[in-house]
Amino acid sequence: MTKVTNSPLDVELHIPAHLDSVIAEVTSLYETEVAPREAALKHRLKDQSKFLDEQGRLHPEIISARREIMAASGAKNIYSAHLPESLGGRGLGREDMIYVEEHVYGYGVDLNPALLSWSEGATPRLLKAHPHQKEQFTDPLVKGLKTSLHGVTETGAGSNLYDMKTNAVRKGSDWVLNGTKAYITNYFDADVAQVLAITNPGGGRQAFTYFMFDTEEYFGKGYEIGQLYQTMFGDGYTGEIHFEDMVLPESAVLGEVNGGFDIAVMSFNYTRMRRAGMCSGWSKYLIEKTLERVKTRVVGGKPLGAKQGIQWMIADMYLDWQQTRSLSLDVARAIDTPGPWWNLPRPSDEVRRICSLKLSNDESFYRVADRALQIHGGLGVLRDTDINKLFQIARNLRIPGGTDEVQRTTIAETLGLRFN
Ligand SMILES: Cc1cc2nc3c(=O)[nH]c(=O)nc-3n(C[C@H](O)[C@H](O)[C@H](O)COP(=O)(O)OP(=O)(O)OC[C@H]3O[C@@H](n4cnc5c(N)ncnc54)[C@H](O)[C@@H]3O)c2cc1C
Incomplete structure (x- = not known):
């Protein structure tokens, strides 16, 4: 499925003007590097059985398309925009990265995520790399040339x-x-x-x-x-x-x-914070697709969207997206204020906010995806639809990077409920 143009939700984004050029570069990368490759791989990307090779691994054609996109994005310094300039990044803070990430994920669930570094890319662990590791590891990872x-x-x-x-x-x-x-x-x-x-x-x-x-x-x-x-x-x-x-x-x-413990904690913080833009972009995408669907799907002579029960579900999707996005932006601002977030140790109230961000994003995105699937009916159950793929991903996100329960436990502990 393609991105909805003139989305009624765009008015909610309020992207700061200083990010205009970055967002324009991401858009251009999507149009020149991602969309043509998605078109070329159309059948594989839309059919899970072709998505994988004979052993069940991600198909080599998809891997190489992703690697090409990573390298193109690295060459424009978008791929590692979250890293400091000293490492070859743009030094964007967490708030700015939420806007960039949600723009990227707002394109859907095919090759677009490869525009940005994720857990297989240039993570802030590279801040701990030694000078002798720069040429072999740091530089190619930052440029998207290695994973x-x-x-x-x-x-x-x-x-x-x-x-x-x-x-x-x-x-x-x-x-x-x-x-x-x-x-x-x-x-x-x-x-x-x-x-x-x-x-x-x-x-x-x-x-x-x-x-x-x-x-x-x-x-x-x-x-x-x-x-x-x-x-x-x-x-x-x-x-x-x-x-x-x-x-x-x-x-x-x-x-x-x-x-290593502190580096692991830093890594988990990064993974958790990065949920904000990802879940916001995908929630927005799902709401847009659902709005499209209920305007065109006719039930008993009227669009599905005329039914109050459906309208309320969509209102709840919107509310989940907006509430969590506001919380994420607030948390990101609080994290950015004292300076680069990777300087350790971090105060416990910040740890609590990061856990709140992950928990809120994972659970609200899951509810959005669940309602999107429900409203799509049988179509939502079909394995190769974006709605279904995002529902499966949303369910998964509540496990890696620290489960929902681990986030809740940490929130409680930082509120004084630690008894060992
Ligand atoms: C798709 C995917 C990709 C992943 N990628 C990576 C990766 O690249 N690298 C990597 O190192 N790991 C990766 N992981 C692992 C992931 O981080 C772990 O699965 C996750 O941390 C949970 O650990 P576990 O599976 O052992 O569950 P367990 O720790 O066994 O937890 C089982 C259940 O018990 C609950 N639980 C555990 N402790 C507590 C507690 N103190 N209080 C209350 N409840 C508790 C959990 O919330 C969960 O519901 C990935 C996982 C998945 C699913």
């Missing part, structure tokens, strides 16, 4: 980092890595791996270290790609990676030895 994976979760360690088993032990000047990481996005195609391991057992917050390495260099040398997970939204992109006596040099450490 990465983020290996934290294990089958026995998701919500609680302290349950982690993957470990790295010193051997001379090297580290020997053992363990398995589960539910890893981009697990089979990543050029770069950023993996968290225990290096100081029992060391509390000082127990963990990040390692960054080139996946191709270590394939068959203690590093293996494991099984694909068949997720409900059929992304063909999530699975396991294994380490068996994998030897890494000291130069593979990202940040400081035993300093």
